[in-house]
Amino acid sequence: MDVASSFNIKDVEAIIKERRSLPGAMLPILHGIQEKIGYIPAEVVPLIALELNLSRAEVHGVISYYHFFRQKPAGRHVVQICRAEACQANGADALVQHAKATLACDFHETTSDGEFTLEPVYCLGQCACGPAMTIGEDLYARVSNDKFNRLLSTKLAAKRGAA
Numbered sequence: 618m619d620v621a622s623s624f625n626i627k628d629v630e631a632i633i634k635e636r637r638s639l640p641g642a643m644l645p646i647l648h649g650i651q652e653k654i655g656y657i658p659a660e661v662v663p664l665i666a667l668e669l670n671l672s673r674a675e676v677h678g679v680i681s682y683y684h685f686f687r688q689k690p691a692g693r694h695v696v697q698i699c700r701a702e703a704c705q706a707n708g709a710d711a712l713v714q715h716a717k718a719t720l721a722c723d724f725h726e727t728t729s730d731g732e733f734t735l736e737p738v739y740c741l742g743q744c745a746c747g748p749a750m751t752i753g754e755d756l757y758a759r760v761s762n763d764k765f766n767r768l769l770s771t772k773l774a775a776k777r778g779a780a
């Protein structure tokens with residue numbers, strides 16, 4: 618499923634204008650755009666290239682090098698699972714496998730219904746209580762496979778309740 622995308626080019630122009638004279642302006646610009654509209658639309662690449670006097674390939678190269686930058690809109694909920702060492706020692710690998718199988722998607726992908734985007738993250742400050750994860754702004758610790766299922770069900774039920 619294609620997740621609906623729309624953005625205001627004026628927002629992008631304002632971010633570029635504000636940040637283009639910073640040292641190493643490309644990353645602050647890309648961060649600003651993702652923060653504002655949730656991803657880096659392909660349509661803004663020529664604009665960034667023009668403003669920074671770079672080629673489109675150079676801008677695209679940076680966007681695709683850093684997995685943090687999304688090239689498509691995220692799902693309704695972004696699920697981040699900690700991949701750092703302490704969580705791995707507490708079973709995060711099994712949780713990651715479970716999450717990928719349950720959502721039928723890999724890291725940096727979105728479920729076919731557009732509900733969940735799965736991403737890795739490196740430490741959420743819950744190292745003694747791993748595996749840790751977030752769903753949107755909400756932080757969860759000691760996440761078992763069952764807890765993961767319950768959390769996702771709760772998010773889907775909340776959506777049905779709001780509909």
Ligand code: FES
Pocket residue numbers: 699700701702703704705739740741742743744745747749
């Ligand atoms: S290592 Fe996972 S929260 Fe710190």
